[in-house]
Amino acid sequence: MGHKPVLLEESIDGLNINPAGVYVDGTLGRGGHAGEIAKRLGTGRLLAIDRDGDAINEAREALGEYDGRISFIRGNFRDIAGILDSRGISEVDGMLFDLGVSSPQLDDVGRGFTYMSDAPLDMRMDRADTVTAYDVVNKWPEEELRRIFYEYGEERYSRQIARAIARRREASPITGTFDLNGVILSAIPPAARREAQHPSKRCYQSVRIAVNDELGAIAEMLDAAPGRLKPAGRICLICFHSLETKLVKLAFSSRANGCKCPKELPVCVCGFVPTLRILTKKAIKPSAGEIKENPRSRSASLRIAERI
Numbered sequence: 001m002g003h004k005p006v007l008l009e010e011s012i013d014g015l016n017i018n019p020a021g022v023y024v025d026g027t028l029g030r031g032g033h034a035g036e037i038a039k040r041l042g043t044g045r046l047l048a049i050d051r052d053g054d055a056i057n058e059a060r061e062a063l064g065e066y067d068g069r070i071s072f073i074r075g076n077f078r079d080i081a082g083i084l085d086s087r088g089i090s091e092v093d094g095m096l097f098d099l100g101v102s103s104p105q106l107d108d109v110g111r112g113f114t115y116m117s118d119a120p121l122d123m124r125m126d127r128a129d130t131v132t133a134y135d136v137v138n139k140w141p142e143e144e145l146r147r148i149f150y151e152y153g154e155e156r157y158s159r160q161i162a163r164a165i166a167r168r169r170e171a172s173p174i175t176g177t178f179d180l181n182g183v184i185l186s187a188i189p190p191a192a193r194r195e196a197q198h199p200s201k202r203c204y205q206s207v208r209i210a211v212n213d214e215l216g217a218i219a220e221m222l223d224a225a226p227g228r229l230k231p232a233g234r235i236c237l238i239c240f241h242s243l244e245t246k247l248v249k250l251a252f253s254s255r256a257n258g259c260k261c262p263k264e265l266p267v268c269v270c271g272f273v274p275t276l277r278i279l280t281k282k283a284i285k286p287s288a289g290e291i292k293e294n295p296r297s298r299s300a301s302l303r304i305a306e307r308i
Contacts, residue, residue, distance in 0.1 A: 005032025021093030026077035029102040031059035038066035078217035115200035142166040153202030222251035229307035
């Protein structure tokens with residue numbers, strides 16, 4: 001499947017782009033969202049960030065017509081404050097973060113993100129990182145594997161799968177995706193193997209999140225990014241699973257509705273000053289047409305907030 005930016009029109013509309021503004025695409029990918037932002041800029045500038053060097057190179061080529069409007073930056077969005085500081089930028093007009101794994105990463109068999117093709121266990125979004133899926137599967141303690149399968153993947157057979165992995169690696173390392181699939185299948189009941197969802201899906205999501213410290217990166221980004229928006233600047237976040245959604249909702253709510261006073265008090269006395277206005281009381285979901293065209297968009301949801 002080729003690259004299809006998720007919730008494209010909705011997220012671009014949500015940014016409310018000023019042609020002279022400065023914007024951040026914190027998850028460049030192959031440039032689908034970035035191209036639409038750049039298209040709407042005149043004298044403005046887009047900082048396009050990605051931790052994947054392959055994504056930077058491909059997007060730079062694909063977006064060559066907007067070269068004068070885009071700064072391509074290899075980095076992690078968790079470092080958004082440092083990235084802005086290093087360029088002398090105190091505030092921006094808008095930020096967009098698509099928290100999903102890009103289709104090209106999933107479709108690149110050699111990256112080991114998918115259980116559908118046989119490949120070495122890797123799953124690194126940044127190939128310069130040292131921790132791989134091989135390390136997590138073969139070196140992390142059994143109890144830590146159980147924890148990530150349960151917490152990151154909501155895997156109901158987390159204990160059985162972790163135990164099966166620990167037993168298998170005592171004999172020989174688990175080196176590839178199909179090898180890992182076999183261990184997972186051996187650990188779950190026959191009925192679970194026949195479910196519509198692939199038996200390995202939840203465990204692969206868990207390992208990928210652990211390898212890339214995705215939740216830690218999101219938490220650090222959410223701690224810094226809203227404070228770097230100009231007044232009326234907007235932040236758009238596209239989530240794909242409940243763990244991401246929980247972090248985003250908490251970050252938005254704490255800045256919009258963080259008053260600690262008892263509800264019976266007529267006025268706030270705790271001194272809380274809201275800094276965000278939540279513009280999406282309910283998350284924006286893909287249309288039926290988008291889901292039909294791009295099934296991977298099915299679990300996506302968009303949340304938008306505006307700096308007060």
